[in-house]
Amino acid sequence: MLNWRGARHSLCLLRLLVLLLLASQVNARETLSLWHGYRGAERVAFEQLIEDFNRSQGDIQVNALAVPFGGYADKLSAALPRGQGPDLFVFAHDRLGGWASAGHTVAPIDRLVSERLRQRFPPNLIDAMTFAGDLYGLPLAFKSPALILNTDLVATAPATTDDMVAIARQHTDRSAGRFGLTYVYTEPFFHGMLMNSFGPGPFRRGGSLDVDSPGNIASVEMLVDWAREERILPEEPSSALVTNLFNQGRAAMAISGPWMLGEIAPEVNYRVVPLPLNSESGRPLAPWVAVEGLFLSARSANPAAAVAVMEYLTRRQSAERMAIQGGQLPANTRAFAHPSIANNDTAMAFRRQLEEAVPIPNLPAMTLVWVPLKNLLKKVVKGAAQPEAELHLLQRQLQGDLARLERSRERSEVTAQVPIWLWLVPVALVLAALWLWTRYRRRLMANWHANRTAYLYILPAMLGMLVLVFFPLLYGLILSFTDTTVFNEHTPLWSRFVGLDNYAAILGDFDLWRGEGVARSLDFDNFYWTLLITILWTASNVILAVGLALIMALALDKPIFGRNAFRLLLILPWAIPNYITALVWKGMFHPQFGVINQGLQVLGVAPVAWFDSIGASFFTGVVTNVWLSIPFMMVVILGGLQSIPRELYEVARVEGAGRWFQFRSITLPLLKPVLIPAVILSVVWTFNMFNVIYLVSDGAPAGANDILITKAFRIGFEKYQYAYAAAYSIVILALLFCYAVWQMRVSRTMEAVR
Amino acid sequence: MNAVIGRLGQGKAVALRRALRDIFSWRFALLIVSVLIVIYPLLWVVSLAFSGQQSLTLVQLPPDAGVGQQLLALVPLPEQWTLANFRAVLTEQPFLRWIGNSLVVAVATTIVGLSLSCTAAYAFSRFRFAGRQRGLTLFLISQMFPAVLMLIPLYVIVVQWLGLGNSWLGLILVYAITALPFCVWMLKGYFDSLPYEIEESALLEGASRWTIFIRIILPLARPAIAVTGLFAFMTAWNEFILASIFMDDESRYTVPVGLRFFVSDYASEWGYFAAGSILVSLPVILLFLSLQRFLVSGLSAGAVKG
Incomplete structure (x- = not known):
């Protein structure tokens, strides 16, 4: 008992010490960098907020950097694992699982966040920022789709999907290019609303992959019904198409998010309403919500200061400003009580939609689902495949990909010894170099003396190539002999070594077909x-x-x-x-x-x-x-x-x-x-x-x-699968090299002598 | 006096007759058709830039119109012409600054790339040494490894090892090396075609290789240098991904990075992007114009060996 109390005491002391330490760190003047991808009004509001924060106190200075969307993810994944990059950054939450499992990218903030701070946000948004029980950041804003009605065409919001389809049917005239309903239905992000209204989505509660569950099959079948039987949806949907059709009054209803509102033409009268009930399952359509979170980077030297910044940026006043000036839907939902937001029907409709919305799963496996699911949706809405068979195929294919990643993770957990034979590689290389040197020394020296001028002329160019081209190439070559994935990037190189496995997997797969019987089709991944x-x-x-x-x-x-x-x-x-x-x-x-x-x-x-x-x-x-x-x-x-x-x-x-x-x-x-x-x-x-x-x-x-x-x-x-991709690249290089040699042999341009 | 005027008039008539003959030739027809095909997609960019709108308008044929009217609907013309997009691009962000940054980077890339490639190409063309063939092949190999997969190793080298993150020098070096193989190959071909006799006599008179290279070869190869320089310039001018990864300071962004601010995952301002693209390509077009007389002789005149 005493012991226990003693332990508790010392624990308390320790905690106090840590707090003091952190506090003293906060007191030191601290400069933090913050990356974000905002633009337009949202960016102006956000950067003003940061300026206000810098002025409001003297301890922490935040430098914001706006990164264009196209390069943002690459920039983060290049910088963060290498100890570079910002202290905190704003990004959609759905990559969290990947980052957290990869390690060295994001850091948990649990111990720095009070229960009261957590209470600022609806629980589902906090869930979005949590992975494997740890909180990695605070939610800043949320984006989810809702139903947008052209009020000149549709006056009342449909209560169920049956209503919605019935209304859409009235407003569809394909020959005139008019559609009752338009949304980017081939994008899994939007299809989520159907999946989530039939079941738990692509993963079971425990997190295991389940894309071919009856609920998911039903969801795809419903979409196919809309696209092929009811024919209320336009072909090849894209966000530009949705905006255009809606702006020209050729779409009675659209399903899209707050980002579309700024693009709606002024002459179009519209109203945003929550999505209807799914008539088949009796549950409301539950769209996926993407949470823009403030994440703490693993390299940040001062997490307490970073969390203080997060705290400021998610305060009620900050959230109100981001909502009013930046048009954001703030994750701190108390901001919705502000009169100018509470009276904004559009903002409130998205707020109501949030009650039914489900955060995009932030499991690392989710990132594998997007593209193949998109391809599947594109295929089935064109009638090129049956939903059920295709989903079964997808489940099997994804399980294979997951197993690969999982194997690499397991390997990284086993603390492997450096295999002895690996030491032989550098030794052999040194020996080979020595042998070559003794053998060809005279010739090399003679060469150098005879052609010194020539070599000197080429040297600068070759040096540059060596550093900036051939080193990356060598890196790729070495990588291709490992099984490096996002999960084991940080383990020592030799523990990932798998020899020629990647090449065998690429070159040795002669099975051009996949599936059996009716579902048999060409395997385009071959x-x-x-x-x-x-x-x-x-x-x-x-x-x-x-x-x-x-x-x-x-x-x-x-x-x-x-x-x-x-x-x-x-x-x-x-x-x-x-x-x-x-x-x-x-x-x-x-x-x-x-x-x-x-x-x-x-x-x-x-x-x-x-x-x-x-x-x-x-x-x-x-x-x-x-x-x-x-x-x-x-x-x-x-x-x-x-x-x-x-x-x-x-x-x-x-x-x-x-x-x-x-x-x-x-x-x-x-x-x-x-x-x-x-x-x-x-x-x-x-x-x-x-x-x-x-x-x-x-x-x-x-x-x-x-x-x-x-x-x-x-x-x-x-x-x-970084290593597999590297092996692919080396194969590309080898193929092109053979081509170039052959071409030069044939044409002999290289030998053209003046 | 009269005779002169008469001759002038006659000259004009001849020129007119020649122009008319040209216009009714098959070559002219072919050129017109290809120009139409080539610039049609570009007209969409132009029309979008001047429309003041943000999304590409959809084409929908008027259902009960004649063929002529229907064809007219396919012509990319904005409903109203406005400079609003250009104004927004130029005023709402430091666009001119970014263009300035890009100019610095691209010009420096051109200079570095040309100095490296001229010397290397000269050696490949004028000296016979062990490893010459292999050296030339090595330059080609560098183009064969997929660029997207070089991102991480390049980041490791440039930012972590050389400490050149957030500096233009890092970008300039990478771009110059990227453009190098093309420049070396093309310049080598041109150098090959320059007569060797001049150099021989200069060598006999005691001139050093370096003097010959600087005083004789480079001036002779001006057209080829102009064209390869243009190529190096373009390499740096349009690159986006490395620039956005290396630069950690908005005031140092190059213009392709700035342009991408108009494109995002959800909604994109294509009108701004189009206007920006046109502004970005203006310097390149001007360069083309001023180098045009080299352009037709420079790339390859030299490569034709006697």
Whole structure:
């Protein structure tokens, strides 16, 4: 008893000590960095708030950095595990599990947060910021979808999904481009409302994966019914499409979140209401809510100061300002009592929706679910697969991916000894180097003396390449022999060593089919399928680009009226950032509202579902990429043509040679020295052309049109199997290397000696 | 006097006749068609930028209109022309500052990249030494490893080891090295075509290799240098992901990073993005214009070996 009390005493003392220590740290003047991804009004309000905080006290200074969304996740995952980056950052909560399991990324704040501070937030938002029992940050704002009605078309909010579908049916006229309901239904984030109203979502309560549960099957079947039987939804939905349809009065209802409100045209009258009851399950549609949280980074030297900042930023007054000035839905829900928020029907509708909303699962496995589930939804709403069979397949596939990650985690928990043979590797390397040195020393020295000038000229370039290209390459090579995933990134390298397993898994999988019987289909994740697509992709792109560029260059070669203007206009696609032009092409290929299909209809041709079939989707990528690469090729060829001596043609003409003969026997051979390096480089670039595939077809349908590099990216950044992705990259490198050697052998340009 | 005027008039008539002949040739028709195809998607960007709106308008054909009217609906023209998007892009964020940053980075990249590649290309072209072929191949290999997977190792080297995080120097080095292979290959081809005799006589007169390189080769290769320099400039000018990862200070962002502020997960201001893209490409277009006379001779005139 005494003992126990003594222990308690000392514990109390210890706690006091820690508190004092922390307090003294807070008292020291402290500069904290904070990263966020806010923009527009939200950003202005947020940064003002931080300024006010800096002015309100003298101990802690916060430096805020806004990072554009496209680079934010990469920036965090590059900096945080390496002890760099901010002290605290704002991010959506659904990555929490991944970060917490990876370690060295985020840090728990439980001991710094009082019960009263926790009480500020609704319990489901605190749950969102909690992983494995630890709280990692405070929620700042929440974003969930709700139902948005065009009040000119729909006056009363539907109470059930049956009502909603009935209303939608009245307002759908597909030939006029009118739809009763529009939302990005192929995005799992939005499909969550259906899954959660049938059951617990993709995971069981305990956290085990259950995507093919009866509830989830029912949810997908309901969506398919809406899309294919009721036909109340537009095709190829995207957030831009939803906004557009709604703004033009062509969508009676939309399901979207607060982010859409700022884009609704002023002439459209709308009202936000909570989502209706699911008529089948009798439970309300429960959308997923994304919580923007303030997270504590693991490297922060002063967690207490960071939590003090979090406390300030989530205060009621702060929350009110973020809501009123920044248009945010604050996680500190007491702010909703403020008169100007309480009288705002829209804000209150989202607030009511929050009661039924479910935080996106923050399990690490959730990050694996997004993309395959999206592909599944895209597939089933087009009728290309049956929901039940497809979900069973998905469950099996995801379990495989999870098992891989889990194995790597288990390995990392076993404290392995450095295997003795591993010591042999450096020893062998040193011995080999020594042997090579003694053997070739004389030749090397002689070489150096004979060609010192040459080597000195190349040295700076080679040095740069060595550090910035070949070191990363070596890193990739070593990584490819391990089983590194997000879970064991921090264990010593040798404990992750698996030899050639990754290569065996990639190259040794000859099973092009998956599933059995009726569900049997091509496995688009298979390496050889992707290789085939990549080769077709590269060949068709390079051939088309070179051919078309050649024709244009020939037309531009001789003086013609407006030649300079043509030259400039034809070069323009190279000058505009390809990110936006690729997205414009994607918009032009939209099956319903894209210019291309509209043009086809004017000409009396049936529109094409561009992203539904492998061939059509492949075509969209090729068109975009050829368009992007013609200017470069044309300039190269134009230069080559300009340097062909004109006399040759004159001689040929005197000899009576026809145009075709001139082209074949003069133009082409003399172009070769220009063309071949350009073709080699363009093959390499096209083979690794990430942007176009990723932005235009995104591998549609269901990853069939992914090329090797997009697949490697997905494995690395969507499935977190870093080592497997590295092995993929090394295979890409090897393939390209073989190609280059072969090409150079064939053309012998390298040996052209002056 | 009269004769001169007469000749002028005649010259004009000839020019007119030639222009007319050009306009009715198949070449001209082909060029018109290709220009239309090439700039059509760009017109959407332009129309979006000047529309003052934020999302690409959907095309919906008027249901009971003639073919002509329907075709007209496919022409990308904004309903009203306004500079609002440009104004917002330029005033609501330090856009000009970002453009300035980008200029610094891109110009420095061009200089560093050209100095490294000119010397290397000269050695590859003029010296015969062991490892020459292999060296050239090594430059090519660097283009073969997927760039997205180099992010982390590059971060480790540049930020952690070299301590060049949040500095332009780090970006400049990475960009210059990225552009290096293309520059080396193209310059080497051009150097190959320069006659060796001039160098030989200079060598006989006792000039050093360095003097020859600086005084003779570089001036002769000006067109090729202009074009490879343009390529290096573009590499740095449009890069987004490394710039956003390396820079920890908003006032140091380059312009592609600034542009991406208009795009987010949920809602994107495509109008601002389009206006920004057009502003970003203006310097590049100006560069094209001023280098155009090199552009057609520079890339490859040299590569044609006699």
